[in-house]
Amino acid sequence: MECTLDAQSLISISLRKIHSSRTQRGGIKLHKNLLVSYVLRNARQLYLSERYAELYRRQQHYPDGAPLLAMPACPPPAAAPPELAVLPLPADTQDREARSCAVVRGGAELLEVPVCAAPPELQRAPCRDSSPGFYRATGSAGPGGGSSNSAAPGLLYAAGCDFGSGGAPHCSSRTTVLDLDTHVVTTVENGYLHQDCCSQCPCCCQPAPGLASPPPTPGTKRKYYPGQEEEEEGVEEGEPGGGGVAGGPPFAPCTKRARFEEYSAEHPQDSSNISNLISIFGSGFTGLVSRQQADSEQPLNGQLCSKQALASLGAWTRAIVAF
Amino acid sequence: SLAGFGELMQDVLWCFSQVKGTVDTGVTEADIISTVEFNHTGELLATGDKGGRVVIFQREQESKNQPHRRGEYNVYSTFQSHEPEFDYLKSLEIEEKINKIRWLPQQNAAYFLLSTNDKTVKLWKVSERDKRPEGYNLKDEDGRLRDPSMITVLRVPVLRPMDLMVEATPRRVFANAHTYHINSISVNSDYETYMSADDLRINLWNFEITNQSFNIVDIKPANMEELTEVITAAEFHPHHCNTFVYSSSKGTIRLCDMRTAALCDRHAKFFEEPEDPSNRSFFSEIISSISDVKFSHSGRYIMTRDYLTVKVWDLNMENRPIETYQVHDYLRSKLCSLYENDCIFDKFECVWNGSDSVIMTGSYNNFFRMFDRNTKRDVTLEASRENSKPRAILKPRKVCVGGKRRKDEISVDSLDFSKKILHTAWHPSENIIAVAATNNLYIFQDKVN
Numbered sequence: 001m002e003c004t005l006d007a008q009s010l011i012s013i014s015l016r017k018i019h020s021s022r023t024q025r026g027g028i029k030l031h032k033n034l035l036v037s038y039v040l041r042n043a044r045q046l047y048l049s050e051r052y053a054e055l056y057r058r059q060q061h062y063p064d065g066a067p068l069l070a071m072p073a074c075p076p077p078a079a080a081p082p083e084l085a086v087l088p089l090p091a092d093t094q095d096r097e098a099r100s101c102a103v104v105r106g107g108a109e110l111l112e113v114p115v116c117a118a119p120p121e122l123q124r125a126p127c128r129d130s131s132p133g134f135y136r137a138t139g140s141a142g143p144g145g146g147s148s149n150s151a152a153p154g155l156l157y158a159a160g161c162d163f164g165s166g167g168a169p170h171c172s173s174r175t176t177v178l179d180l181d182t183h184v185v186t187t188v189e190n191g192y193l194h195q196d197c198c199s200q201c202p203c204c205c206q207p208a209p210g211l212a213s214p215p216p217t218p219g220t221k222r223k224y225y226p227g228q229e230e231e232e233e234g235v236e237e238g239e240p241g242g243g244g245v246a247g248g249p250p251f252a253p254c255t256k257r258a259r260f261e262e263y264s265a266e267h268p269q270d271s272s273n274i275s276n277l278i279s280i281f282g283s284g285f286t287g288l289v290s291r292q293q294a295d296s297e298q299p300l301n302g303q304l305c306s307k308q309a310l311a312s313l314g315a316w317t318r319a320i321v322a323f
Numbered sequence: 324s325l326a327g328f329g330e331l332m333q334d335v336l337w338c339f340s341q342v343k344g345t346v347d348t349g350v351t352e353a354d355i356i357s358t359v360e361f362n363h364t365g366e367l368l369a370t371g372d373k374g375g376r377v378v379i380f381q382r383e384q385e386s387k388n389q390p391h392r393r394g395e396y397n398v399y400s401t402f403q404s405h406e407p408e409f410d411y412l413k414s415l416e417i418e419e420k421i422n423k424i425r426w427l428p429q430q431n432a433a434y435f436l437l438s439t440n441d442k443t444v445k446l447w448k449v450s451e452r453d454k455r456p457e458g459y460n461l462k463d464e465d466g467r468l469r470d471p472s473m474i475t476v477l478r479v480p481v482l483r484p485m486d487l488m489v490e491a492t493p494r495r496v497f498a499n500a501h502t503y504h505i506n507s508i509s510v511n512s513d514y515e516t517y518m519s520a521d522d523l524r525i526n527l528w529n530f531e532i533t534n535q536s537f538n539i540v541d542i543k544p545a546n547m548e549e550l551t552e553v554i555t556a557a558e559f560h561p562h563h564c565n566t567f568v569y570s571s572s573k574g575t576i577r578l579c580d581m582r583t584a585a586l587c588d589r590h591a592k593f594f595e596e597p598e599d600p601s602n603r604s605f606f607s608e609i610i611s612s613i614s615d616v617k618f619s620h621s622g623r624y625i626m627t628r629d630y631l632t633v634k635v636w637d638l639n640m641e642n643r644p645i646e647t648y649q650v651h652d653y654l655r656s657k658l659c660s661l662y663e664n665d666c667i668f669d670k671f672e673c674v675w676n677g678s679d680s681v682i683m684t685g686s687y688n689n690f691f692r693m694f695d696r697n698t699k700r701d702v703t704l705e706a707s708r709e710n711s712k713p714r715a716i717l718k719p720r721k722v723c724v725g726g727k728r729r730k731d732e733i734s735v736d737s738l739d740f741s742k743k744i745l746h747t748a749w750h751p752s753e754n755i756i757a758v759a760a761t762n763n764l765y766i767f768q769d770k771v772n
Binding site: 005010013017025026027029030031032034035038039042043046 | 413415416417418420441503504506522523550551552553555572604605606607608609612659662663665668
């Protein structure tokens, strides 16, 4: 695979395409946006795998620095391990450093970086929109505006998913979507967020039931027409061009944290699993995880490639389309 | 001469015949041709454009005086099929671009065709008027009504010849049945029904009934987050009125039998080729999305087009195509750039010749490609004004992939990606092809001996 673009550039190009499709003539093209979401997923997987590979390399240098992988994922840890505190971004990312969530606050931070890979103008723009973000009509203010970390509160993840402060409810956000078929407008509170992103995360005041999460309860529903009695389950595609946007996806950081947490919780010192991961990543990385691998849950036994993680990955990118 | 009957592709010399459209360097977007289709006899050739217009060309009768002008196509009728619409409820503009035209078989003197934009299908009747009645009793020649009490003599109106007038009238409008964008329409072999397909659903219509349709395929998930694929094209079997196929963005084809269930969500056959893991890239999903599916005239094969290849499938073998043709594999290393400039989303169509022995599809730089299924030879031709002298023989073109470029080869980096041939059509029984190059329609014929 020859590509002159790196994963982060692809991510930002893809986001730009999705953003501009909202204003294109003829309405949003479902097919094209679905395809773009696949590129997003692929680029993100590669980026994450590179990050994990780097984590492993660092652990090799600090074999006794066990907390690296076992550290709690929920921010902010009072004392970030020194290794992470000084963890630089990849060498060629000087400008990325500038615009990425530069404040290193522990492992969770690391996982945020790809999310914030979008160019700053794109990050901030959704905040200014009346319908912020691609996927959410925000119900909450978003993470602290001052922090550089707050980039793109609506862009890739739920506005209001304030993982930064740690105190605020994790995934309090509302999604407003319009079903193009039934014309029902649905506002979903914490619809899928808990299921998909916080099932493993101890920060959310939710039990972590494991892989099988109950289906989310649909939130309050608002009828589009005064007389219309129909209600529609779940979130549907949103109204383009403003107003409600996409259905509730797991947003990237929380998902990654969940996965990270899951990995560390179950195999804190399991070097054989780590070497499994590395052997996959090391082999020239043909391992953009393929669909077949995802479905069969083998041979990649790292939690990175667990079915749930991939499901939420896919849901994240599919949800981009669901608007 | 009939294409394929004893005639190999390499023996056919394609000649320029005609070009329709303006030569302006600046192209008006509305003039961009978006669909091309011969009718069942090849007598008529229809084009639709982004401006919502349909232009129908009719082949001239062959003239003994000018045998070399073997049936030129001239404009027969032009009409505005669709207008832009605005859906105020959803704040959506509906484009007037004609996505597809499909002809109905001719059953009387009039011609009928279906044309569709993203949301609405219309049935048009195209008929000739070359006589008009004269000598009415109750109105005079200007049409003014006469006072009946003033009439003392009755006469019988007679039909008198007039200049030929071709009129197109919308006979049916099939609206409000598609939430998503219509990508295909297909007339059933029973000639009573047709289907329209959008990203997630396929509806079956009766030509006589416009206020309802049957939904026969629905792949919309209950939770849109679980959406992984969309319908990209659909077509009825040419002979079996219960059978149709539809292709998906995941590169699969499903064959459905309407006799098994009202809602054909369960396919009778599922055609999929396993992915080659060594070819995996960021863009694997995009380039495997099928942009067109066509039954062979025989009904025994289906042909699919994805971004880099054309594949022929045998209906009896679901696990892989029987033939795969590389259209422009040199683009595989350019997918990044093609993604950036959106070319990777271009939807190329593909067509069979009359005998199903040769298949044709378009590419960039106004190139189009033909593949002979029997000899496995292929040829690249170009639709350009430079090669547009009457009866000029088209010279095969070649793209230089690397190394030393020969004199008349063109390098990959010199290809003009704004000149794309997405739509082509092949006469049902002769070696006449129509190639849409942006706003121009080229007609090529094989050389008359």
